[in-house]
Amino acid sequence: MNVVLFKPSQRPAAVVAPLEPPRRDIAGVPVAALTRDEALALIDHAFDGGNHLHLAYCNANLVNIAARDAGLRERLARFLVLPDGIGVDIASRLLYGTAFPANLNGTDFTPAILAAREHPLSVMLLGGRPDVAERAAAKLRADYPQHHFSVLSHGYFGPDEEAALLARLAHERPDLLLVAFGNPRQEKWIADRIDSRHCAVAAGIGALFDFLAGEVARAPESFRTLRLEWVYRLWLEPRRLWRRYVVGNPAFLLRVLRQKLAGHSA
Structure with missing residues (x-):
């Protein structure tokens, strides 16, 4: 079933987006094959009272983690998983x-x-180190004054605090919940704890709060244009990220090649 989800006043032309998007199996992770506007249309549909949506972003690192974690793969099958980075593009090719x-x-x-959203949204931030989410929210308020931003908690809350956080979330029920715990904790937490009572859309967004708060620098535009932001991040934080990229990228490509040789391609 195809549904026109945008109003002409919101975008230059109406976008027809499938409510069940086409997906491509990338080493066991079902990644949606959507244009930018089609993805926005599905998210708008959830904001406007459609299906509750769990959102994840899949790069080579998440594929590597999921390859060793059947529980994570089962959870991601219930998410809208969007493609993130040159690695999954190479795999798709x-x-x-x-x-x-x-x-x-x-x-x-x-x-x-x-x-893209003209109608005001309520957005709640959860995760990061203490004070980082607050600074990220301040940056978002300055950049998108049409929306309301609040912080639920940093990411270091204890098990005894979780029930109160979930109760507040259900009481306020934001349109968008941004969860920054890192992979795979954020995806597992969203899958296991969050449902339609808590928000319209829950998204695992990794290091976004750190970028917004100025804790971590984004790569220069030239790196981003060439799809090489991972090289810049490795240069900035080699001790923390060398295993993810120097070891992880070849391991990811080997997984994809094994999948191709096994005949699991379109």
Whole structure:
């Protein structure tokens, strides 16, 4: 079933987006093959009272983690998983003969969701180190004054605090919940704790709060244009990220090649 989800006043032309998006299996993770506007349409549909939505962004690192974690793969099957980065694009070319229609990484696509939405949204932030979410919320308020931003908690709350956080979330029920625990904790927490009582859309957004708060620098535009932001991040934080990229990227490509040789491609 195809539904026109935008009003002409909101975008230059109406976008027809499938409520069940086409997905491509990337080493066991079902990644949606959508244009930027189609993805925005599905999220708008949830904001406007459609199905409650869990949102994840899939890069090579998340695929590597999911390959070793059947529980994570089962949870991600219930998410709208969007393609993040050049790694999954390479995988899509190898397996399906074409790249994904758009690179929808959470650092850039989350602001796109906020910018595209004219009707005011309530947005709640959860995660990061103490004070980081507050500074991220202040930056978002300055950039998107049409929306309301609040902080639920930093990411270091204890098990005894969780029930109160969930109760507050259910009471306030924001349109958008941004969860920054890192992979795979944020995806598992959203899958296991969050449902339609708590928000319209729950998104795991990784390091976004750190970028917004100025804790971590974004790569220069030239790196982003060339899809090499991961190289810049590795240069900035080699001790923390060398295993993810230097070891993880070749492991990811091997997984994709094994999938191709096994015949699991379109």
